[in-house]
Amino acid sequence: MEANTAPALDPKAFRAALGSFATGVTVITARAADGSPVGLTANSFNSVSLDPPMVLWSLAKKSHSLAVFSNCSHWAVHVLAADQEDLSGRFARSGTDKFSGLEVANGIGDVPLLAGCAARFQCQSTFQHEGGDHLIFVGEVAAFDRTDRAPLVFHAGRYAMAAQRDPSLPPARSARVAGGLDEDLLGYLLGRAYFQFHQGVRDKARAAGLTDAQWIVAAALTARDGVHADDLSAALGYVLDEPLSPLLQCMQSDGWVHADPQGRWHLTPSGRDRSLHLLAAAKAHEGDLLSRWSYDEGALLKLQLQKFIAATNPGFPDLWHEA
Known part of the structure; x- marks a missing residue:
């Protein structure tokens, strides 16, 4: 000091x-x-x-x-x-x-x-x-x-x-047991949080006829329409566990998307309408969850996740900001 x-x-x-x-x-x-x-x-x-x-x-x-x-x-x-x-x-x-x-x-x-x-x-x-x-x-x-x-x-x-500490939460496992795969390991926490949060949205997407991967593509095209397949693949490669081209072809057959003469992919009017309904449901699901915390705790959670994403990003393009 x-x-x-x-x-x-x-x-x-x-x-x-x-x-x-x-x-x-x-x-x-x-x-x-x-x-x-x-x-x-x-x-x-x-x-x-x-x-x-x-x-x-x-x-x-x-x-x-x-x-x-x-x-x-x-x-x-x-x-x-x-x-x-x-x-x-x-x-x-x-x-x-x-x-x-x-x-x-x-x-x-x-x-x-x-x-x-x-x-x-x-x-x-x-x-x-x-x-x-x-x-x-x-x-x-x-x-x-x-x-x-x-x-x-x-x-x-x-x-x-300022975020209040929740006295009902037990101390972190790493503070109680040394070594091993601990329940407060960041990767485990992020993975479990994603799975539990996404479950409510996944059910609605499947009811609309979309797989998890197709829902990700539809949500991405809702955020930014008219994207070349290569750009879409680069932006979503870190979350898709299957090739993009067959996904797009299947979604095109089902009337969700179409490609223009320049090779850019768009949602069809029907696809956009259905995607917006799913996004509204996802927002409602998010709002229901965040209502259990204070406004500031929810804002702090999103801020920390944004910082985490920025710190670990190996260079993935951002669909929300055009180059």
């Missing part, structure tokens, strides 16, 4: 060390003397006491909004939800109408209140303290509200999402 001691602290290293502490992201709002709404992004929010209920946050002395917050009687702290990263960016910028197009209510002391947050605290400004290059604002909470939405998290200079 690299050590830095005062007075020769490296500012960049100090900032990086502070970034090791994960924080929530807040937007602080107030009403200026001329009646205009003022807001800014801050991650310095913290609690002070429960009785009386008091919180604090800090603002750089060079901030253009310092005078407003120094002189206002009330301000509000909005703890942003995981899907409000855009609000964080909006209120971090200066020189723009930050409230334009937003749903804004008026709170205690006419403080602007933003919608959709994980929590909100309406505060009466109580104390102000010097804190180096910042001014620390302490307020007594006059009212608050909260939702079940997960908060937006900031860690190591980046936005992140």
Whole structure:
């Protein structure tokens, strides 16, 4: 561990060390003397006491909004939800109408209140303290509200999402038994998850007359129509366990696909209609599964899978993005 001691602290290293502490992201709002709404992004929010209920946050002395917050009687702290990263960016910028197009209510002391947050605290400004290059604002909470939405998290200079650990899950087998094919082996987890998830869709595809491989081809052509067989084979070779050409010929005989004079494959009108119905069923199946988790856990799962795919991709083309 690299050590830095005062007075020769490296500012960049100090900032990086502070970034090791994960924080929530807040937007602080107030009403200026001329009646205009003022807001800014801050991650310095913290609690002070429960009785009386008091919180604090800090603002750089060079901030253009310092005078407003120094002189206002009330301000509000909005703890942003995981899907409000855009609000964080909006209120971090200066020189723009930050409230334009937003749903804004008026709170205690006419403080602007933003919608959709994980929590909100309406505060009466109580104390102000010097804190180096910042001014620390302490307020007594006059009212608050909260939702079940997960908060937006900031860690190591980046936005992140918080996922709760499920206490009902047993410890990973590798933590209990050393060696062997463990049940937390990533390949096993991915394979089992795919099989269990795909089973509900597979039954509907087979009822429509499609094998697993044909359903993959139909779904791919729904995403991007008019693809040469070689490009389709290159894009799907990692999931198809049989040659593509016989699949296409069989699907053509059954009225699902056809080839144009340039050799590009398309879904027929009937094939597209049936494929869209199957995709809708797949989306419904996905939605039913994800409804058992929070929105943020579902988004985090997809994000991690996308990162895993990118990290392990040997160079397969992507049907969703044309070259």
